[in-house]
Amino acid sequence: xxxxxxxxxxxxxxxxxxxxxxxxxxxxxxxxxxxxxxxxxxxxxxxxxxxxxxxxxxxxxxxxxxxxxxxxxxxxxxxxxxxxxxxxxxxxxxxxxxxxxxxxxxxxxxxxxxxxxxxxxxxxxxxxxxxxxxxxxxxxxxxxxxxxxxxxxxxxxxxxxxxxxxxxxxxxxxxxxxxxxxxxxxxxxxxxxxxxxxxxxxxxxxxxxxxxxxxxxxxxxxxxxxxxxxxxxxxxxxxxxxxxxxxxxxxxxxxxxxxxxxxxxxxxxxxxxxxxxxxxxxxxxxxxxxxxxxxxxxxxxxxxxxxxxxxxxxxxxxxxxxxxxxxxxxxxxxxxxxxxxxxxxxxxxxxxxxxxxxxxxxxxxxxxxxxxxxxxxxxxxxxxxxxxxxxxxxxxxxxxxxxxxxxxxxxxxxxxxxxxxxxxxxxxxxxxxxxxxxxxxxxxxxxxxx
Amino acid sequence: xxxxxxxxxxxxxxxxxxxxxxxxxxxxxxxxxxxxxxxxxxxxxxxxxxxxxxxxxxxxxxxxxxxxxxxxxxxxxxxxxxxxxxxxxxxxxxxxxxxxxxxxxxxxxxxxxxxxxxxxxxxxxxxxxxxxxxxxxxxxxxxxxxxxxxxxxxxxxxxxxxxxxxxxxxxxxxxxxxxxxxxxxxxxxxxxxxxxxxxxxxxxxxxxxxxxxxxxxxxxxxxxxxxxxxxxxxxxxxxxxxxxxxxxxxxxxxxxxxxxxxxxxxxxxxxxxxxxxxxxxx
Numbered sequence: 001x002x003x004x005x006x007x008x009x010x011x012x013x014x015x016x017x018x019x020x021x022x023x024x025x026x027x028x029x030x031x032x033x034x035x036x037x038x039x040x041x042x043x044x045x046x047x048x049x050x051x052x053x054x055x056x057x058x059x060x061x062x063x064x065x066x067x068x069x070x071x072x073x074x075x076x077x078x079x080x081x082x083x084x085x086x087x088x089x090x091x092x093x094x095x096x097x098x099x100x101x102x103x104x105x106x107x108x109x110x111x112x113x114x115x116x117x118x119x120x121x122x123x124x125x126x127x128x129x130x131x132x133x134x135x136x137x138x139x140x141x142x143x144x145x146x147x148x149x150x151x152x153x154x155x156x157x158x159x160x161x162x163x164x165x166x167x168x169x170x171x172x173x174x175x176x177x178x179x180x181x182x183x184x185x186x187x188x189x190x191x192x193x194x195x196x197x198x199x200x201x202x203x204x205x206x207x208x209x210x211x212x213x214x215x216x217x218x219x220x221x222x223x224x225x226x227x228x229x230x231x232x233x234x235x236x237x238x239x240x241x242x243x244x245x246x247x248x249x250x251x252x253x254x255x256x257x258x259x260x261x262x263x264x265x266x267x268x269x270x271x272x273x274x275x276x277x278x279x280x281x282x283x284x285x286x287x288x289x290x291x292x293x294x295x296x297x298x299x300x301x302x303x304x305x306x307x308x309x310x311x312x313x314x315x316x317x318x319x320x321x322x323x324x325x326x327x328x329x330x331x332x333x334x335x336x337x338x339x340x341x342x343x344x345x346x347x348x349x350x351x352x353x354x355x356x357x358x359x360x361x362x363x364x365x366x367x368x369x370x371x372x373x374x375x376x377x378x379x380x381x382x383x384x385x386x387x388x389x390x391x392x393x394x395x396x397x398x399x400x401x402x403x404x405x406x407x408x409x410x411x412x413x414x415x416x417x418x419x420x421x422x423x424x425x426x427x428x429x430x431x432x433x434x435x436x437x438x439x440x441x442x443x444x445x446x447x448x449x450x
Numbered sequence: 451x452x453x454x455x456x457x458x459x460x461x462x463x464x465x466x467x468x469x470x471x472x473x474x475x476x477x478x479x480x481x482x483x484x485x486x487x488x489x490x491x492x493x494x495x496x497x498x499x500x501x502x503x504x505x506x507x508x509x510x511x512x513x514x515x516x517x518x519x520x521x522x523x524x525x526x527x528x529x530x531x532x533x534x535x536x537x538x539x540x541x542x543x544x545x546x547x548x549x550x551x552x553x554x555x556x557x558x559x560x561x562x563x564x565x566x567x568x569x570x571x572x573x574x575x576x577x578x579x580x581x582x583x584x585x586x587x588x589x590x591x592x593x594x595x596x597x598x599x600x601x602x603x604x605x606x607x608x609x610x611x612x613x614x615x616x617x618x619x620x621x622x623x624x625x626x627x628x629x630x631x632x633x634x635x636x637x638x639x640x641x642x643x644x645x646x647x648x649x650x651x652x653x654x655x656x657x658x659x660x661x662x663x664x665x666x667x668x669x670x671x672x673x674x675x676x677x678x679x680x681x682x683x684x685x686x687x688x689x690x691x692x693x694x695x696x697x698x699x700x701x702x703x704x705x706x707x708x709x710x711x712x713x714x715x716x717x718x719x720x721x722x723x724x725x726x727x728x729x730x731x732x
Contacts (some may be wrong), residue, residue, distance in 0.1 A: 037532065085694040090710075092679075093703055097710050128581055255609050255640075269640070273553025276643055380540030381580050384636050384647065395636065397616050401540050412613035412636070420671050449694055 002033025017043035019039025027058045028052075031191075035051060050078075055434070057086045058284045062440060065446035068422070075430050077407065084416075087449040095409035097254040101336065102127050105196040107396075110411055111447025112193060113156055116142075116185075116445075117389040118411065119198035121396035124279055125385040126200040129378050130334060137282045137325040138202035144215070144318040145188065145197065146280075146387075147311040152181035153390035154311075161439035162233065165242050169234050177225055181322060182216045187211075200376075201335055202328035212319050219319075222312055229305055240401070247425040247437035250295050257424060258417040262307070263441065266299035273388035280417050284321070285314050297440035307390075332367070334376050374405035382408075391415055391442055393421045415448040454495070514564070534675035539621060545579040552644060553584045560586075563603040569595050585647040590608065592649050593635075594686070600637060600646075601665050607641040614672035616680035620706040629653050631705075633682055635662070654705075661687040679704035 023032045056067035071364035089108050095103040099436075107122045108115040114266050120142055127134060154322050159174025182192040189197040234238045249259065251267040264271055272289040274282040290306035292299035328335045331344040357368055380402040386395040392414030399408040414421055425437040548554050561571060573592035578585040588596055600608040619630040629651035638645050650659050661684035662669045672682040673694040681702035684690055692699060696716075701708050714720040722728075 085692075085696070089695040090703065093710060131581065163586075256581070256667045258611060258666070271640060276640075341658065373695075381542065382585075382617075382647075383581055383635075384583065384645070386610075393612060395612055397613065397615060397634065401619075407619065408617045410615045410617075412615075416671065416675075417613075417668060420668060 014305065019243070057072055057083075063164075063443050066419075066438070066445055068434065070431065070434065071142070072431060073387065077426055077429055077434055078433060079348070080434060082419050082422050084445070084448055087445040089446075089450065091450045092409050092411065095406055097405065099404050100200050100406060101375060102380055102408060104199055105194075106410060107409070108194050108196050109446065110450045111389065111391070111413060111415060111444045112445050113153045114389050114394075114447075115194050116145045116198060117387055117394050118144055119196065120280070121385055121387045121389075121394050121411070122398070122409070123132070123198050123200050124387065125187055125396040125398040127381045128385055128396060129377070129381055130385040132331065132334065134139070134280075134330050135282070135314075135326045136204050137322060138327040140201060140318055140322045141207060141327065142198055142280050143282065143285070144315060144322065145195075147314045147318070148181055148185060148188075148218075148336060150217075150306050150311045150390045151315075152178050152185070154308050155181065157439075157442040158229065158233070158271065158301070161436075161442070164435050164439045165239070167233060167236075167239060168401065170229075173225075173228060173232060177222065180218060180221055184214060187214055199328075199336060202326070203250075204336070212322075215315060215319055219316055219327060220311060222308075225313075226305075226308060227254050234302065234305065237371065240298060242432075243296065243301060243436055243440070244294075245296050246429065246433045247297040247300075247440050248291050248295055249421055253421070253424055257421045259421050261388075261390065261393065261414055261418065262300045262303045263418055264287065264392065266293040266303050268293040268400050273386050273393060277386065279385070281389060285317050287311075287313050297436045298349070300440040333371075336371070377404055378406075379403060384412075386412070389414055391444070391447075392418060394447075410449070411450060413447040413450065414445040416444070416450075419443045419448055459581065496704075502680075504611055532671050537626065539619070539625075542576075542578040542580055542585065544576045545584075549577070549579045549583075549584065552577055552642070553612075556584070556642075556644060556646070559603065559605040560600070562597045563606060564596070567595065567599050569599065574700060583645070587649050587651070588652045590652060590659045592660050593633075593648065594665065596648070597635070597637075597662040597665045608639045608644075608646065609635040610638040610640055611666035611672075612636040612638050613670050614662070616675060616676045616682055616704065618680060618704065618706045622706070631657055631680060631682065633676060635660055654681075656684045659683070660685050661690075663687055668697055678702065681705065 023030050025031075047385050050073045052070060053070050054067060055067045055070055067086070069081045070077050089109070089214070093104045095106050098106065103126075104122055107118040110118050122357045155174045155178040159171045159178065162170025162174060165305040185195065186192045186391040188211055189195040189204075190372040191197070216333045249257075249263060249267060251264070251269050253259075254264045254267050254269070259270065268291060270289045273279070273284075274287075275289055285348060287310045290303050290310065292303055357365060380400050383395065384395055384397045388394075393412065394414055395410075395412035396407055397408070397410040397412065401407045412427075422434075422438060422441060425441070426434040466487055516698045524675075545553075549557060557577060560574075564571060564573065569592055572584050572591045573596060575589055576587040578587070588597075597611075599608050613634075613636045615634055617632040617634055619627055619632060621627050621630075631652040631654055633652065635644065635648040635650075639650065652659060657680075657681060661673055662672065663684075664686070670688070671689050671693060673682075674690060676682050677684060677687075677690050678692040678694050679702055691697065694701065712724045712726070
């Protein structure tokens with residue numbers, strides 16, 4: 001009721017009731033656009049309790065541009081359906097128009113919280129097609145980078161999960177620690193995200209000279225700060241009440257729906273590609289695969305914290321294991337013919353290398369040119385290589401017809417598959433538990449939609 | 451060419467006839483007949499029944515483009531002598547026994563399980579072992595039953611479907627290719643720690659394949675993505691709708707006949723032309 005106040009010319013904004021919910025008729029029934037305070041006007045009128053709402057695609061609690069269509073009976077979710085595709089960028093199609101080396105720069109952008117895993121899966125599959133063995137130093141550096149990346153990714157999962165459940169201090173702490181990871185990765189690879197550092201045949205370049213000190217410093221910082229998470233979240237009553245028994249998915253449901261990673265391990269199956277099908281020398285490392293049997297959100301949270309500890313153990317072993325050596329295969333038909341270094345004008349070839357290439361022979365200059373512009377030939381065939389990303393099985397299915405460009409690049413992204421478990425986890429529960437369930441799935445829409 | 455179920459799902463791909471699908475379509479009749487012959491010769495040879503676990507014929511069924519043309523000039527002023535020559539595309543060679551490692555044991559087990567479930571052995575058209583991975587080329591009518599057998603047989607136990615996706619093997623130059631559209635299934639046995647690949651090859655004219663969602667519920671989204679990107683119709687899928695592209699999108703973007711770029715982006719009430727056709731500000 002908007003009644004003019006006694007002054008006549010001005011209206012008091014606090015006494016004006018909000019406009020009624022905007023409504024329109026569709027074939028599926030009446031659609032209301034409800035914004036904030038006018039919710040009361042809707043539920044006061046004659047309606048049954050069944051409401052279908054759209055959560056997202058821009059809701060801050062949906063981990064990026066994910067849309068959840070929820071059918072509610074009061075506050076109980078009777079049906080939930082995730083709708084994806086809002087972040088589809090055609091990465092797989094684009095890769096078909098680039099060389100195998102350039103493909104790395106595309107796939108690294110798919111799951112933006114675990115870029116080094118995307119690169120590793122792509123490069124391992126390419127190397128399987130090439131049937132080459134990557135030098136040991138490059139393999140160990142890949143392990144080092146992947147485990148640092150896993151720590152960063154899990155920290156974001158904790159941070160955003162905390163934010164979505166109202167634990168804002170968890171968010172600020174999580175992002176603070178993740179910043180340490182990104183600083184370190186920037187020092188090691190040159191970029192905070194989307195590194196394109198792991199290349200078919202090895203690495204783009206060697207680590208900087210002081211890498212071991214920087215990594216050791218990072219380990220010290222993390223080892224002092226990680227116990228804070230236990231103090232802040234693990235034992236906290238509200239945190240536990242929000243997550244315990246919520247988002248339950250037992251092991252048979254996980255297998256049927258294809259869920260891997262912390263979701264599967266929280267259901268009691270210790271399936272970790274690093275142990276079951278080791279790659280990149282993982283079989284030499286001493287680490288545990290944490291599991292739980294509760295199969296709920298809280299178990300997944302605890303596993304992520306435990307996995308951070310295990311990753312730090314692997315990083316520590318990397319510091320001891322990595323020895324000097326080449327970081328790219330010796331085969332000049334594959335190895336990128338550049339010795340990059342940081343100069344006054346940014347990163348580029350060293351002058352010595354340019355001098356060598358230019359002065360050596362015409363053939364080597366032609367070879368350099370062809371390898372950079374045209375790329376190397378990959379023998380025809382197909383390969384599927386899975387790696388254990390922070391979210392589960394990340395597989396790269398690559399098909400070559402013998403040319404310098406892939407015929408098909410398919411990333412089997414764990415976010416895409418795991419998100420299918422959202423209805424099974426949240427139907428029959430409360431609306432607020434949907435948020436906890438989605439947070440425990442930890443989908444990254446860049447990887448999900450590619 | 452193959453006996454696909456003609457069902458209302460076909461309406462979804464009726465536009466295929468108007469779509470550019472390379473030269474594969476034009477040659478599908480003759481190559482299809484040739485392929486049938488091939489399959490009859492290879493897949494149902496008497497040796498197959500006699501030897502316990504031999505599956506597949508001698509001739510690769512998943513042929514890509516064939517060799518055609520001869521030396522000589524056609525159209526261009528090329529006098530090098532190589533102008534008209536088209537080399538055959540790569541087609542994976544059938545593997546010979548022994549396959550090596552656990553592949554033989556698993557293939558024997560699969561053959562026995564197929565006999566038990568009344569699936570003819572010719573449903574496995576070819577077995578390829580390449581780079582340490584085993585691929586079973588499967589007759590498309592049988593793929594759902596074979597998937598169920600692979601999951602449920604105690605000696606196989608492929609309880610996990612990693613991925614279902616498509617591959618378009620059309621030749622870049624538009625040369626004819628037999629059944630260029632492939633559907634690839636990656637299965638994992640956590641019990642035995644084994645991974646296998648199933649592959650089904652289809653024509654653009656008749657891109658139907660039975661859905662495996664009943665066996666592997668996780669294939670739901672994978673099959674929707676394969677329909678969205680490649681236009682493969684999975685018969686029996688509970689709700690085969692687009693998943694990554696907008697609901698009303700035309701065409702299937704990851705087919706080789708679909709260009710990269712040059713597609714206007716449509717919004718509700720607005721259309722944004724591709725970058726090269728936009729207004730210039732210079």
